[in-house]
Amino acid sequence: MPRPPEEFTVPDTLSEVTRRLVQDHLSGGPAVPRARPAELLGALIRTILGQQNTRAAADRQYRALQDAYPRWEAAVLDGPDGIEATLRAAGGGLHRSKAISLHGLLSALEAHPPDHLLSLAFLTGLGDDPARRALEALPGVGRHTASLLLLFDLHRPAMPVEGNLDRLARRLGWVPDSWTAARVERWYDAVVPRTVPERLALHVAGVRHGREVCLSRHPRCPACVLADLCPSAALLGPG
Ligand code: SF4
Numbered sequence: 077m078p079r080p081p082e083e084f085t086v087p088d089t090l091s092e093v094t095r096r097l098v099q100d101h102l103s104g105g106p107a108v109p110r111a112r113p114a115e116l117l118g119a120l121i122r123t124i125l126g127q128q129n130t131r132a133a134a135d136r137q138y139r140a141l142q143d144a145y146p147r148w149e150a151a152v153l154d155g156p157d158g159i160e161a162t163l164r165a166a167g168g169g170l171h172r173s174k175a176i177s178l179h180g181l182l183s184a185l186e187a188h189p190p191d192h193l194l195s196l197a198f199l200t201g202l203g204d205d206p207a208r209r210a211l212e213a214l215p216g217v218g219r220h221t222a223s224l225l226l227l228f229d230l231h232r233p234a235m236p237v238e239g240n241l242d243r244l245a246r247r248l249g250w251v252p253d254s255w256t257a258a259r260v261e262r263w264y265d266a267v268v269p270r271t272v273p274e275r276l277a278l279h280v281a282g283v284r285h286g287r288e289v290c291l292s293r294h295p296r297c298p299a300c301v302l303a304d305l306c307p308s309a310a311l312l313g314p315g
Pocket residue numbers: 244247248289290291295296297300301302303306307308309312
């Protein structure tokens with residue numbers, strides 16, 4: 077049964093919080109070039125490798141795949157075991173599950189009529205919603221991975237929400253603690269202005285804020301530019 081539309085309220089502090097986060101973490105704004113059509117598949121593979129992985133490990137794994145497979149067709153032929161061995165040699169984690177996801181993704185594209193190309197260039201010709209549906213239909217691509225590719229590489233107004241942005245919304249009192257992560261993501265998507273620059277800015281600055289200031293266990297509230305707007309500042313103490 078389709079979910080009934082939810083009523084979400086835009087918080088009074090959203091624009092001021094965004095302004096301060098951008099000023100504090102993104103002098104000059106986020107410089108994120110749009111991916112060329114031929115780069116989209118590589119960008120998706122890089123995004124999948126980045127899930128639950130450090131950036132350095134994901135970069136190493138991606139370079140190892142490129143060295144091992146000058147064309148992605150070679151990875152399909154090598155199979156999940158070969159991809160896993162390549163990822164394992166590069167370090168990082170979740171070799172088996174990522175190898176299975178990547179092989180499933182490449183195999184699905186290869187089986188995709190009419191052209192059977194290992195490419196995601198077709199996404200550039202689709203509207204925002206059809207592009208999301210096409211991405212989420214691929215093996216190993218969930219909503220969050222699709223949102224990352226849509227926003228960062230296709231410059232579509234998606235709003236990926238990971239742990240840092242989720243925590244920020246709860247601590248600022250924008251959403252109740254009882255909400256699920258999926259509901260918080262729907263909330264962000266409903267209330268943040270639907271423009272690529274604003275969504276890129278809030279995502280990049282919010283993630284940096286969560287990593288550097290609004291830490292999960294010991295938030296640095298006295299050093300936080302949001303302290304006078306944040307109902308959690310007093311509760312969470314001096315950090
Ligand atoms: S004041 Fe503290 S809890 Fe609130 S956003 Fe800043 S660091 Fe996080």
